[in-house]
Amino acid sequence: FIAGLESLKNLPCVSLDNCRIPLWVNTGLITDVMRSLDRGAEGVGLYRTEVPFMIRERFPSENEQQEIYRSQLEAFAPNPVTMRTLDIGGDKSLSYFPIKEDNPFLGWRGIRVTLDHPEIFLVQIRAMLKASAGLNNLRIMLPMISSVSEVDDALHLIHRAYGEVVNEGGNVVLPPIGVMIEVPAAVYQVSELARRVDFISIGSNDLTQYLLAVDRNNPRVAELYHSFHPAVLTALQAVVRDTHRVGKPVSICGEMAGDPVASLLLVAMGFDVLSMNATNLPKVKWLLRQISVSWAKELLQSVLKMDNPHLISSTIELALRKKG
Ligand code: PEP
Ligand code: MG
Numbered sequence: 507f508i509a510g511l512e513s514l515k516n517l518p519c520v521s522l523d524n525c526r527i528p529l530w531v532n533t534g535l536i537t538d539v540m541r542s543l544d545r546g547a548e549g550v551g552l553y554r555t556e557v558p559f560m561i562r563e564r565f566p567s568e569n570e571q572q573e574i575y576r577s578q579l580e581a582f583a584p585n586p587v588t589m590r591t592l593d594i595g596g597d598k599s600l601s602y603f604p605i606k607e608d609n610p611f612l613g614w615r616g617i618r619v620t621l622d623h624p625e626i627f628l629v630q631i632r633a634m635l636k637a638s639a640g641l642n643n644l645r646i647m648l649p650m651i652s653s654v655s656e657v658d659d660a661l662h663l664i665h666r667a668y669g670e671v672v673n674e675g676g677n678v679v680l681p682p683i684g685v686m687i688e689v690p691a692a693v694y695q696v697s698e699l700a701r702r703v704d705f706i707s708i709g710s711n712d713l714t715q716y717l718l719a720v721d722r723n724n725p726r727v728a729e730l731y732h733s734f735h736p737a738v739l740t741a742l743q744a745v746v747r748d749t750h751r752v753g754k755p756v757s758i759c760g761e762m763a764g765d766p767v768a769s770l771l772l773v774a775m776g777f778d779v780l781s782m783n784a785t786n787l788p789k790v791k792w793l794l795r796q797i798s799v800s801w802a803k804e805l806l807q808s809v810l811k812m813d814n815p816h817l818i819s820s821t822i823e824l825a826l827r828k829k830g
Contacts, residue, residue, distance in 0.1 A: 511788040515546035519791045523798035527773055529791055530588075530781040532759055534558075539581045542784040546791070550587040551707065551781020552647070552759040553578055555630065556594050564602050565626070571633035575644075583641045588684065588707070588759075588781075589634050591627060591660075593649040595619055597723055611721065616650025616688075621659050631667035635678045644681040647707060652689040654698050661702065686759075688712035693741045696748040700756075706749045707781070710760025714738050732815035733762040739771065739810060739818075746775045757781055766793040767822050773799055774806035797829070 519527045530549040531542040534557030542550070558566065558574050566574065579587050595605055595615030607613040620627040631646070638644035648660050661683065668680050682704035687693060689712070700706050710733060715722040717737050720730045732738070742758070749756040757779035762768045764782030769790045772780055782790060805825055809818045 511792060514788055514791050514795075515544070517546075517791075517795070519794050521773070521794055521797060521799045521802075523800055525773070525799040527794055528779045529787055530586075530757070530759075530779055531784045531787060532781055533578065533784075535561075536577055536581075538784060539578060542787075543581065545784050545787045547582075547585075547784060547787060549585040549779075549781075550578065550582055551757050551779055552709075553587055553589045554593065555589055556592050556598055556600075559592065559594070559600055560598065562602075565600075568629045568633045568636075571630060572637045575634050575637035579637055579641050579643055583643050586643050586645050588645040588647050590647045590649050590686070591617070592620055592630055611715070617648050617656050617660060618650065621656060621663075624663055627660070627663055628667050628670075631664050632671055635668060635671045635681070636676055638681065639676055639678050642679050642681075645684060645705070646681050647684045647686055649686050649709070650688055650712070651685050651699065652691045654695060654702070657685055657699060657702050687745050688716070690716055690741070693745055696745050697752055700749045700752045700754045703754070705754055706745065706756045708742060708745055708756070708758040708760065710738070710742070710758055710762040713741065713760070714762075717741060733760075733765070733768055734771075734809075734815040734818040736810070736813055736815070736818070742772070743775050743810075746777060750776065755779070764790060766790050767819060767826070769794060770797065770802045770822060770826075771806050771809070774802035793826075 519529050528548050530551035531547040532552040533539055533550050534554045593616045594600055596611050605614055634644055651657055671678055684705035684707055685699045685703050686707050686709045688709035711722055714733055718735055720727045722731060746756050755778040758772055758777050759781040763780040764786030766789050769780055809821055812818050
């Protein structure tokens with residue numbers, strides 16, 4: 507079985523009815539990069555830039571960041587690497603930048619922190635842009651967006667950093683910029699958000715947590731955290747529909763994308779890219795190469811009529827087993 511998966515590495519992810527589904531990876535450390543290349547990833551849908559910050563004792567300098575980012579971009583070139591701007595707060599903290607709050611998941615997280623500290627944001631964007639010189643495979647993505655004004659403010663800072671780098675003689679292009687949909691408010695504003703940027707990417711880990719009001723890391727309520735909850739599926743479908751209506755591509759980069767059973771529904775919804783943990787990529791590719799998207803769409807229609815997440819997942823598993 508493992509040998510079978512290994513031989514998939516250089517085969518494209520194409521369904522039986524000829525739909526091409528790009529499979530990208532989520533990375534953090536450079537070791538993830540090696541694993542991803544080994545498994546035939548076609549791009550990076552989420553590079554969690556906070557990971558190199560978390561293993562240090564102080565903020566990495568602009569030069570240090572440039573070097574770290576360059577190695578990610580070089581490893582995947584000419585394929586795209588989507589770098590998320592620093593996403594600290596919530597469950598991710600830096601020892602040298604402590605944030606003490608009673609309710610960290612509803613507090614100072616992601617873009618909220620970096621918009622309050624433009625000096626951190628600008629250094630990071632400048633480092634990303636400089637790292638991309640000559641490669642041009644950088645994409646920049648904004649985490650924890652809950653209102654349109656945050657995107658406007660972040661775009662303003664990105665353009666400023668770009669202007670600075672160009673003025674210093676840097677030979678860089680302005681990369682595609684995207685917004686993560688992780689907060690329920692953003693689900694209802696997708697059209698407005700998508701119009702402002704080049705792509706949308708759903709962070710289903712946080713979106714599920716916030717839609718269901720279930721802490722993603724609390725074992726006591728883990729039973730209530732379900733990606734197949736009808737509210738989650740309906741939200742995902744709405745985001746795909748509204749993003750495509752304004753003519754922009756939409757991907758998903760939460761853990762859900764790496765679950766083969768869930769990937770069927772995501773493909774049926776029309777996601778343009780699935781980005782996942784490298785470990786799961788071969789399994790997802792293996793499955794998607796044996797099904798047709800038209801069949802997955804029928805399955806999606808039938809499970810969307812159900813109101814119980816357990817029933818939804820067992821229905822999909824049963825349908826797969828019937829197919830063999
Ligand atoms: C998400 O929330 O789904 C996501 C991809 O971001 P993270 O898991 O890093 O919060
Ligand atoms: Mg998140």
